[in-house]
Amino acid sequence: MATITVRRPEFVWPSDLPVLPLPEDPSRSCELVALSFTLPYLEPYLIRTMRVATKEVADENLAAEMKAFSGQEAQHYKNHARVNDIVRSKLSPAGAAEMRSLEDALDADYRRFTDTKSLAFNLAYAEGFEAMTFALARSVMSVAEAEGVFPEWGDLISWHLAEEVEHRTVTFDAYEAIVGRYPHRVAVGAYAQAHFLRHLLKMARALQRDTFDAGVTMPTVLKQAVVRNWRNGIIPGTLRVHLPGYDPRKIVIPDDVVTIAAMQGVELV
Numbered sequence: 001m002a003t004i005t006v007r008r009p010e011f012v013w014p015s016d017l018p019v020l021p022l023p024e025d026p027s028r029s030c031e032l033v034a035l036s037f038t039l040p041y042l043e044p045y046l047i048r049t050m051r052v053a054t055k056e057v058a059d060e061n062l063a064a065e066m067k068a069f070s071g072q073e074a075q076h077y078k079n080h081a082r083v084n085d086i087v088r089s090k091l092s093p094a095g096a097a098e099m100r101s102l103e104d105a106l107d108a109d110y111r112r113f114t115d116t117k118s119l120a121f122n123l124a125y126a127e128g129f130e131a132m133t134f135a136l137a138r139s140v141m142s143v144a145e146a147e148g149v150f151p152e153w154g155d156l157i158s159w160h161l162a163e164e165v166e167h168r169t170v171t172f173d174a175y176e177a178i179v180g181r182y183p184h185r186v187a188v189g190a191y192a193q194a195h196f197l198r199h200l201l202k203m204a205r206a207l208q209r210d211t212f213d214a215g216v217t218m219p220t221v222l223k224q225a226v227v228r229n230w231r232n233g234i235i236p237g238t239l240r241v242h243l244p245g246y247d248p249r250k251i252v253i254p255d256d257v258v259t260i261a262a263m264q265g266v267e268l269v
């Protein structure tokens with residue numbers, strides 16, 4: 001039996017929803033919105049991988065957790081797709097078209113991975129991504145980081161990250177059960193993180209250009225992201241997942257994360 005719960009929250013998006021979730025920090029806002037735009041392509045790819053991987057797993061408990069993981073990811077990307085449609089409708093025609101083309105490129109990559117890459121690669125990609133989102137959740141789920149975020153955006157992000165923490169062990173366990181090669185997991189995991197972030201930063205640049213800085217360049221967007229995410233702990237947390245002995249079960253969940261998750265109805269254990 002799975003210990004992971006599939007929830008179906010109903011988000012009501014106001015007509016005055018701002019494109020930038022955190023108006024005082026437009027650069028961070030664009031990074032968050034770009035993350036939202038990647039998810040309707042990344043999360044279906046994870047689900048496709050899990051569908052194939054479940055057939056290789058003998059442990060019934062793990063298979064049940066993998067199914068529940070996919071149920072959670074399906075709810076995540078459907079809700080992000082809804083808000084992404086609203087955001088796209090608020091961009092200029094050129095900005096919306098650029099976002100569409102970046103989304104199509106990411107979708108094409110993930111469909112190609114499903115069609116042409118091995119299950120071992122796809123599972124290692126999934127774990128590379130999940131380990132990064134677990135580090136992200138531990139770094140940004142805090143009262144200080146949530147300050148000033150538009151409430152509906154805040155609820156979506158908090159609910160999503162709470163469930164990312166809840167299902168933090170599933171892709172790790174699936175990889176270990178089916179593949180279990182540390183150097184391979186680290187090599188593909190690092191590739192996965194770089195691949196994903198490259199696409200995310202292109203989306204962040206397009207959003208910045210359309211909302212507040214028409215001339216921003218990729219080196220500037222990259223520098224902003226590195227400085228911000230080094231300071232808030234996401235980059236150090238993500239680098240540590242590549243060390244031998246990394247196991248998401250051994251990571252202590254900060255009190256703030258437990259508190260914010262509970263506010264979204266997610267009791268972390």
Ligand SMILES: [Fe+2]
Pocket residue numbers: 043072073076160164
């Ligand atoms: Fe997710």
Ligand SMILES: [Fe+2]
Pocket residue numbers: 073130133164167
């Ligand atoms: Fe996830």
